[in-house]
Amino acid sequence: MQEKINNIINKNYKLLLFLICSCFFLLSTSYKILNPEFIDYLSPGDMETHWLGWLYFKDTPFFQFPLLANYSYGLENWSGTLIHTDSLPLMALIFRPFSAYLPNLFQYFGIWIYLCFLLQGFSSFYLMNLLLKDKVKSLLASCFFIIAPIFLWRLWGHYSLLAQGVILIAFYLYFLNDTKTRTWGYLLLFSALINAYLTGMIMLIFACYLLKINLSFKEFVIKFFKMILLLIGFMWVLGVFQTGTSFMAGGYGLYRMNINALINPTGDHWSTLLPELPSADYDHDGFAFLGVGVIILFILSASLFIKNRKHLTIKKEYVILLCLGLFCFIFALSDNITLGSKIIFSYETPYIFKVFTKTFRSSARFIWIPHYLIIICGLYLLNKYTSKKGFVIIALSLLLLQIYDSRKAFVHFAMKHSSPTEYWSGAVVNEKGLVRTKPLLENQPFKNKIWNKVTSKYNKFTYVIPKNRPGDYFEIAFLAARNKIQINFGYFARYSKKNEKIEKERLVYEINKGIFDKNAAYFFWNEELFNIAKLTKGEYDLIDEIDGYKILLPGFYDKK
Structure with a gap:
């Protein structure tokens, strides 16, 4: 009987592993997030800005340099790339060619989460099978990695960091005796399209691999720095160093x-x-x-x-x-x-x-x-x-104990991803006191009909004075993204403080002189500059506070 079970597992281990990964995915999240139009679970939190990065990137030129440039999200002095908004460049590049056929508010993060569960399961299986040399044991062992709290914790919102399976792939390559350097290169470039922290960790494991294979000091230095140069060149093509942004x-x-x-x-x-x-x-x-x-x-x-x-x-x-x-x-x-x-x-x-x-x-x-x-x-x-029987009994018992011990986390994250409105009910979303009690699209503060004219008349939103992640930035940026409007602000993991200063000085000068861009709607959080704008605005400009936002709309009124 035991031999028969072993044969079934050995023949169908890939299917079984796929089912195990899928079950833990559903236990920890929800099938709803696989719907590319289900967006409520992306807000509030860092994920909303990761998604915003994609909403802007999907309308960029297909052929551009740098490859991940995202000019409309931040404009001249703030814009970075998808890397600076942690918007999963790998997925963005896959879906970018089809953006014209995708829903306007398309999201790929749910698909990504599922892929990360599969990556975690399959990478850990092949790693452990290399060490244990038994598919039954390895299948059981992989479950410990799939439900590792350090992996599941990233369901809070930094979804790019769910790709911890690439670290396990690096360990797999480490234990192989004949791994070619270019295989490490492919893995490093792949990780660079996900998150730089993963790349850094893989680089450390690669260095350990070079030590393991008994290279001379000269050979070690040459191979290691060749890989560094490859990464730097690749990051330059992606746009990591765009606009002087420091990493x-x-x-x-x-x-x-x-x-x-x-x-x-x-x-x-x-x-x-x-x-x-x-x-x-x-x-x-x-x-x-x-x-x-x-x-x-x-x-x-x-x-x-x-x-x-x-x-x-x-x-x-x-x-x-x-x-x-x-x-x-x-x-x-x-x-x-x-x-x-x-x-x-x-x-x-x-x-x-x-x-x-x-x-x-x-x-x-x-x-x-x-x-x-x-x-x-x-x-x-x-x-x-231990014997095979002993290993299976002990590992299975400890796995069930681990699942039992973590059961509250499964329930917690399942609710977060299946019923986000209920999950966030009563939570303050931003400094304006916006509370999440409705789905994302219904929870926006722009109620006045004037916004319809604003989004049709202006192609830029100028935040005065822009800073990294202003408290109410998402609502304004989301309104802009839905209407393909450029913005001079956002939330960036890295940005140039020099360019921030230049933009601030430019806006202060122009507002004091009454020089307003006729294609831009101005949003003020700076009370002093708002009062100055009241004095320097043009005859046909509208300046008012609407739905809690202090705005100036150049040329809003038709000339008589």
């Missing part, structure tokens, strides 16, 4: 990991069995709770390892990964070491490392590498010191 920014030491992160079920969703431990402000990006099942797995496997350590030969490739895990753990802690709610130690990062700390300012995310190494190590050691 470096502050935040290192703030967006850090807490020492207790691996055992701390932060929030009230991640563990039924363990209590939440104290944490410090801004530790959220360092969420790395292993789950009760994996914690027990690691303790059990470590005990078996210690018991049998005399009979074990530790290979060089494992030592390299151990060093990688320790390095990433320390980097994730940053230069402000926190334990619980207190900073227990701080130090000054040497200047030579600033290029890394400013590029990867949210260093907490690098805990993903140690986190996945713990799962891999636990499963590998369990397999080494």
Whole structure:
């Protein structure tokens, strides 16, 4: 009977894995998000600006340079690329050729989430099958990766960071004995179209691979820097360096990991069995709770390892990964070491490392590498010191325990993605006090009929004075995007402060002189400049406060 079951699994493992990934996807989200016109789950939060980036990009020229330029979202002094709005460039490039045939408010993030579940499942299966050499065990092992809290946590909204399966692919390539350098290149370029943090982590694993294969120092340097140059060239084509936008920014030491992160079920969703431990402000990006099942797995496997350590030969490739895990753990802690709610130690990062700390300012995310190494190590050691039957019984028991322990998280995220209106009911969406009580399109503040004329008469919205992510930016930007109107503001992960200053000085000068763009509708949050505009406006200009927005509409009234 057991042999028959094994044969069925061995013949149909791909189908079974597909079904497992699909079941966990539905358990954690909702089939609704696969509908490209279902948009309510994208707001409020960072996802709304990721989606806005796509709404503007779909109307850009098909052939352009840089490839991901998004001029209408930010205009001269603010515009970046889809990378700067974290709008999943990979998916945008896939759907861009068909944009003329897509719904105006098309979203691809639901499809992406499903693909990430499949990526997580299949990449972890092939990785573990390489190590365990048993499809039944590997199928069971892959489930630990699919429901890893560190993976599911990204359902909060940074959907590009759900593609953690590419890290598992990198580990797979690491353990292969004959991986070609160009295969690493393909993986790195692929990850660059998703998120730079994934690229950075894969680059570290690639460096470890080069150490593993016993290259000379000269060969190591040549291969490593060839890959760096390839990435820089690719990012230049994509437009990462457009308009002088720096890929470096502050935040290192703030967006850090807490020492207790691996055992701390932060929030009230991640563990039924363990209590939440104290944490410090801004530790959220360092969420790395292993789950009760994996914690027990690691303790059990470590005990078996210690018991049998005399009979074990530790290979060089494992030592390299151990060093990688320790390095990433320390980097994730940053230069402000926190334990619980207190900073227990701080130090000054040497200047030579600033290029890394400013590029990867949210260093907490690098805990993903140690986190996945713990799962891999636990499963590998369990397999080494137990029989197949013992492995299956123990792993299955711990998996069920992990699912039970995380059940609140499944319910929480399922509600967020299936019933977002109910989920966000009563939540304040922006600083104007807009509350989410209705679907996204019905929850907009523009009630006056005058907006119909505004969106038909003007092709630009000018925010006075623009800044990165003004509090009410989404509602104005969303109105503009629905009507293909350019905007001089937005929300950008990176932007040029020099260009910000230029735009501010230009607007202040023009408003004081009464120089208004006849094609632009002006939205004021600066009270002083609004009062000046009342004095400098033209005879046929409208200046008023409508639906809570202070606006100036040049040439709104017809000349007599």
